[in-house]
Amino acid sequence: MTETISPHQSMRTLSHWKHLLEAPLTINCPLMKITGPDFEPPVFIGAGQIHIRSRTEMDFLMHATPRDSGDAFKKIVPAKKNSHNILDQFRLSATQYDGTEWNCGWVSVRLGETIGNVWQLSGPISSLMTIATGHFIAPTSSTEAIYTPKLRLPFSSMMTTSIQRNGVEVLRKTERGGKTVEAAGAQIDFFVDPELDATWAVATTSTDFFHPYAENWVSEPLCLLLGQLVFPRLVARNHGDKSDIWLRPSPPIKMDTLAASILQEDPLGAHGRFWEAYCQTLTMISCARDEDGSRNFEAHPLSRYYHEVIQATRGSDWTWCLTLASAVEGVAKLLIPEAERKSDYAPKTSKS
Missing domain, CATH: 2.40.10 (Thrombin, subunit H)
Incomplete structure (x- = not known):
């Protein structure tokens, strides 16, 4: 079926x-x-x-x-x-x-x-960037993102593509091409666009998942899971009566960077574990606050550490090791609150 x-x-x-x-x-x-x-x-x-x-x-x-x-x-x-x-x-x-x-x-x-x-x-x-109105606008508040070329995601839903010439079908292809998840109060649909050879992400907004942050939050967990810099090429911020459209720079997607992935395995083989980790990471990112108690428009500190590690994998082994050591130290500090970072040694007392 x-x-x-x-x-x-x-x-x-x-x-x-x-x-x-x-x-x-x-x-x-x-x-x-x-x-x-x-x-x-x-x-x-x-x-x-x-x-x-x-x-x-x-x-x-x-x-x-x-x-x-x-x-x-x-x-x-x-x-x-x-x-x-x-x-x-x-x-x-x-x-x-x-x-x-x-x-x-x-x-x-x-x-x-x-x-x-x-x-x-x-x-x-x-x-x-442009502001669009009219019949081509999604009628509900949501965010859309297109990643090109398509991402290496473990889809479950099947998609059939039919190509016809002069009314006669010349090619029919069936592949896994979609997945819907719910996290952080939003429904996110991922699917493949066979015409563009691209991946779409369409996310509803809610009181906890809203503009202008949603478009960035959707992409951040993908960087950690795929071990590569993932940024959408085309983005729409839908408000119901109008939409903000962005065409943004998007670096080439590398397929050989699993060393920087939190999964440490081919995402196509991760299946349920991949999407469970995606939802958990997305929830963490959307719930985070900065020092003033506000939402983060910039990348989460954990995402920034992974960005550094991913970029370092393209350099020498020495650069990669130094960056990895620095990132591990930074992540450890994120996990342990400042008040709990006690020294294993008693403080030195001054000699009179």
Whole structure:
């Protein structure tokens, strides 16, 4: 008997944005603006392109007209010299031909050729974000994430893929392609997208599992379990009447990093143990608080230690051992409260 995968698949916001995962991809924009600090008018206005080069590289090219040539040049110089001073940096926004408005975040601007009063500007982009409304938005509050290529997860539900040509089926493939778990007051559906060769995660929100933290919490346990850096490439934060869409950099997924996994075995063979560990880890992360008693938007301290170990596996054995020793010490401190860390030796008394 073939199980059906959750109905979450029938209403997904990101189904309308999957084309962004194609690379290389060029987005033509008749209107682009480069601005400085808040409440100031644009420094440059013009047309250009956004180039999605790969999973980790994006940049822009703009043929811009400065509002004031002298003032614009004066702003470019300190932006380069003071790259760590956010008040000297530029922000880029762009509108493509279908009306989609992109927030491209903070950008480093490179000045190219100038012809008359038209300046050629370019620079890297770290991420793209837009706010979407309309019929393609999921009707309930939830978070969606797409990981590409697909993750090595032990699915239980079966999925059948049929490919037809001229109305005739030419290929039918059945594979394990879905799993639904409940943890931290949320239902999380994982499933494979055969068209993209990608993995989806769709999680409902609740009073304990909510925006803007949910999109990060869903991914964190996967880093620990798979022993690799797992970050979604495409994310949707659904509010019911609108959705925030992000295209983010996502490093290549390595398949040979089990040395950094808490399971220490191929996840495809872990089955129930994998998902039990996932739910326990997700609950721990979502319940954690910082020193002020607030939720953590950044990665949990345990996740950060595993990030360091995972990255160290790509270096020398000596680097890996040093990082592992440091991480073990850090994890031990997380497990033992400060008040319980008593020395095995009596404190020294000063001699008179």
